[in-house]
Amino acid sequence: MRPEDIKQVGVVGGGVMGGGIAQIHAIAGYQVTIMDISQQVIDDTRHEVVDGKWGIKRSVEKGKLGFDNAVSAIDLIGYTTDNNDLSECDLIIEAVPENLELKQDVFAELDKVIKPSAMFASNTSGFVIQEIAEKISDERKTLMVGMHYSNPVPVMTMCEVIYTPQASQETIDTAVTIAKNTRRDVSMCKDMPGTRGFILNRIFGVAREEANKLVEDGIATKEDIDKAMIAGRNWPAAFFGTRGGIGKQW
Numbered sequence: 469m470r471p472e473d474i475k476q477v478g479v480v481g482g483g484v485m486g487g488g489i490a491q492i493h494a495i496a497g498y499q500v501t502i503m504d505i506s507q508q509v510i511d512d513t514r515h516e517v518v519d520g521k522w523g524i525k526r527s528v529e530k531g532k533l534g535f536d537n538a539v540s541a542i543d544l545i546g547y548t549t550d551n552n553d554l555s556e557c558d559l560i561i562e563a564v565p566e567n568l569e570l571k572q573d574v575f576a577e578l579d580k581v582i583k584p585s586a587m588f589a590s591n592t593s594g595f596v597i598q599e600i601a602e603k604i605s606d607e608r609k610t611l612m613v614g615m616h617y618s619n620p621v622p623v624m625t626m627c628e629v630i631y632t633p634q635a636s637q638e639t640i641d642t643a644v645t646i647a648k649n650t651r652r653d654v655s656m657c658k659d660m661p662g663t664r665g666f667i668l669n670r671i672f673g674v675a676r677e678e679a680n681k682l683v684e685d686g687i688a689t690k691e692d693i694d695k696a697m698i699a700g701r702n703w704p705a706a707f708f709g710t711r712g713g714i715g716k717q718w
């Protein structure tokens with residue numbers, strides 16, 4: 469698929485990440501459908517996308533998004549609990565919980581109901597993309613990459629594009645272009661069996677372990693660690709969230 473062929477985006481798993489991923493694609497002008505097995509999640513996500521802390525209305529209030537763009541973005545997002553409603557999507561981005569077997573089964577099911585030319589992407593935090601793709605057809609494997617976003621998606625502009633040996637160059641290039649169209653700063657990362665995590669989470673994981681060890685060994689408090697990392701390295705999402713901000717989510 470070429471970037472200009474991507475018009476409809478399906479987001480599977482409409483929780484914390486799925487809502488944000490849908491939001492940035494709608495703002496970029498894509499028709500988006502969020503699919504989640506829970507109607508309650510869909511209702512909550514609709515609220516978050518429109519009225520939430522990182523939602524579309526707040527972006528308008530902060531002067532980051534024009535009114536017309538906001539209205540059309542809200543209109544561009546549809547919601548469903550049925551995979552079949554995604555059958556005509558050109559790109560599917562999966563954001564179901566971080567469970568390898570679940571992701572494999574979700575993609576196996578999507579492979580059956582989504583049109584054969586559609587691209588697949590996983591927002592896994594760290595599973596090997598080739599393992600997630602284990603139960604899909606060889607043809608679809610050429611159309612699959614990882615697209616790893618950071619939370620909260622409307623605020624953090626990272627997108628790691630994870631490329632497998634099976635993915636075609638066109639698939640990889642299109643994923644990069646789509647990510648750029650949603651105003652992401654794209655980093656390329658090779659899919660590597662035997663590893664866990666891509667760029668951000670591998671580096672952050674080591675640092676977080678050290679932070680926990682500093683606390684366990686009684687060397688520094690959580691507050692002092694957060695303060696040092698914010699003041700000394702400009703890491704606003706510091707480890708323990710003791711100074712508020714988005715660090716609270718870690």
Ligand SMILES: NC(=O)c1ccc[n+]([C@@H]2O[C@H](COP(=O)([O-])OP(=O)(O)OC[C@H]3O[C@@H](n4cnc5c(N)ncnc54)[C@H](O)[C@@H]3O)[C@@H](O)[C@H]2O)c1
Nearest residue numbers: 481482483484485486504505509563564565566592593619
């Ligand atoms: N939260 C983060 O900070 C973060 C950051 C980057 C990547 N991720 C990754 O993104 C993915 C989603 O994380 P999240 O935090 O949004 O989780 P979440 O629990 O908020 O959302 C997952 C959603 O998937 C739905 N779901 C479960 N099974 C489903 C199925 N078969 N079909 C459709 N929907 C289904 C659930 O109802 C839930 O709403 C995970 O792989 C996670 O590791 C999370």
